[in-house]
Amino acid sequence: MMRQGSCHCVTVHQHQSLASQTLSCKEDDDMTGEEVKSMQKEYSLQSWSKQKGLNPIPVEKGEGIYFWDYEGNRYTDMSAQLVNMNVGFGNKAINDAIKEQVDKFCYAAPSYAVEARAKLAKKIIELMPDNMGKVFFTNAGAEANENAVKMARMYTGRFKIFSRYRSYHGSSFGAGNLTGEPRRYPLEPGIPGFVKFFDPYIYREAVPFESEEAATKYYIAKLREQILYEGPNSVAAIVIETITGSNGVLIPPKGYLPGMRALCDEFGILLICDEVMAGWGRTGKMFAFENFDIKPDIVTFAKGVTCGYVPLGGVVVSKKIAEYFDDNLLSCGLTYSGHPLACAAGVACVNYYEEVNILEHVNEVGEVLGEKLEELKAAHSCVGDVRYIGLFSAVELVKDKTTKEALVPYGKDPEGTMGKILGKLKERKFMTYTHENMILIAPPLIITKEQILEELEKLDEVLSIVDKEFI
Template identity: 45%
Template sequence: MTVTQEALARGRRAYELDRKHVFHSWQAQGPFDPMTITRTAGSRVWDGEGRELLDLSCQLVNTNIGHQHPAVVKAIQDQAADICTIAPQHVNDARSEAARLIAELAPEGLDRVFFTNGGADANEHAIRMARLHTGRQKVLSAYRSYHGGTQLAVNVTGDPRRFPNDSPGEGVVHFMPAYTYRSHFGSETEAEETTRALRHLEDMITLEGPANIAAVILETVPGTAGIYGPPPGYLAGVRELTRKHGIMYIADEVMAGFGRTGAWFAVDHWDVAPDLLTFAKGVNSGYVPLGGVVISEPVYETFVDRQYPGGLTYSGHPLACAAAVATITAMREEGMIENAARLGREVIGPRLEAMKAAHPSVGDVRGLGCFWAIELVKDRETREPLAPYGGSSDAMNAVLGAIRAGGVLPFANFNRIHVVPPLNIADADLHTGLDVIDRALNEADAHVG
């Protein structure tokens, strides 16, 4: 597929206008040189020069069904011809059906859906619900986590994006999560990490006062923070601690949900049911902004006769919900969840293990489904990262430059490359992309001490 001269000209005009008028997120505005995208289709995008790139980033890990899926595009078009938008106090069939499908997929006992515009406000509202339900204020959240860019969500976040926005008055307390590769607790096995991390969390609950804590919020599998899945028994232990102390357990599935891990929700792998579950991104592959909170019956009961003090003009927007219905339907009909699990098990996992064996710069590979991380180090023994926490390095830039030069659009954070393809990517395309990453790791190997 080629990009027309007309499309390239539009892209050049778009770039000029962007640099004159657009203020970009998470960027110093001056030196930033954004890539122009002129076309998308399936697992590919085309840049402002007409160059084809295999999209192994899924943009911000949200285009779970790839770009321009025809069934979802048609659903948006059909909905626009019927009802483009309507105020959230009114019933509309797209929102009702989306809520039914999401509740059907969620863990047992979570049957009500509050729709938001994205993941950050989903987490904000989940915390608000937990605080109102419990009458408590504090929220416990893990370091090495990301929960969104709005005021409360960025304070709940446990990575450097929080630092410039830190507001102690938000009532957030951070703790060390279970993370076997970079264990804070000196663990040498997953069992040790589970035991020690849970003891630490219980100590934090005790020291902060259980009667003061409204919620513990956890990404089931942290995304941009490193795709480090919980060791066996950890999430069950968190669930037990929260029940013991009357604390709400909020599972942040904004990135991990809707098939990314090879299950509808990542909590399904560990058979854990939270009190509140947040979602966004993959629910409609990001085609129209949508997020939400799936609510357990006890939390719902709090607001049966008591007004919930929150809402959004675009809660359950018909175009977004129609896209969600079409996305979930396509995932089911095309077996995308099962395919994601297969790709992780048969393609991505084995290939990354082979890369680890071949490249001394690879300290760890981990993941499940279509949700994997390659952690790059200067020294395997000391585990010194190839780029510092919260930053990048010339070595990482060289690796990423080689990946892009090979025709692949990567997702990276600090010293990691994340392998997060569409759930329906062709096996041949995935192998091609992994070949490019494999070759690019030679750049990282040159910096191993």
């Protein structure tokens, strides 16, 4: 009895000590922006960066398409952070859904039935074409693509996976091998069986096509030839970003995706559409493949399903693939698959898209974006091409419009040119990112026409500087 009493007293003292520590922590939490920045630089590694000389903006708060630093400066988020915050900062419906789930429970293993998980899976399938069957939840897009590849290999019994050179599917080992652009290099020599093919990048193609249909005929013929050379019976899947994202917002020419679908059907190959960036309303359709009248076999998603409020991704498989795993082991598993907080956020997010008619809004505002980008292309000698669909766009910078010489060489930027241009935009509180010789413009889907025009005036100013100082 005495031992029990002593233990109780120790526990009480521990609680008192913890309470004291909590008060102390609360006092310490009142940091300045400079302290936040300094601490992060000292203890945290920042992705895709040389760590020396980093100068991250310390973010204090955000609302809608804007966020503020600790000194009260307002910045406009013209890339939806990493093209994921489709509803912007501070969406009350998503915040409330997360809080409600917290009050119930924060976590249950994937083997348990959870209301939010069940509801979100059902909603996603209802948004998909009628050939789709079930969802496997992941934590992010890279995991979604890795698991999609595993499922394709298990289902087909084949091992080769085709993907494109100008693609980014994630940076983990499997997704990084699936990726085609230079971010795959640190993973090489890579995993056997990953095969790359060329994108329909008409702007930079050496062959002058008389029409989009002619380009499609050429690219599909070359892809068919490559499949034959690799051995069709060894190819499990073709994985594509439905619309190539960071590598230039490359929109497929007319007939290209139906042609690819036909090739897959001819050889028994699965078509996997990576909708991580292009999905969830970004292109004016809920999913980008809907713009091209095809039905994929597998769809991967992440980003806009929760808009970054809680990490979540997933793999949607056809009914045939889902039925296969009724009697065959699904050798995929993640501790946080279908995390309750993430799924609660996802249900609220998808409901919000529907309630505010987000697709109609994206198409209306997207027209304004496209018209303004065409004006910028005509006005600036540094703009070689602009590509856009919905609120998904890229400005391609060149040294010479006639030769189409890129402003920076592929995979290199020895003078830090794109970083300097990004700095000019940052001075005007226009926040986005660049990749290769591209400036990405992909703001939150809630942006208004007036906000688009206001922000693109800033881009116009910077492009004028590029015309004079960088080419």
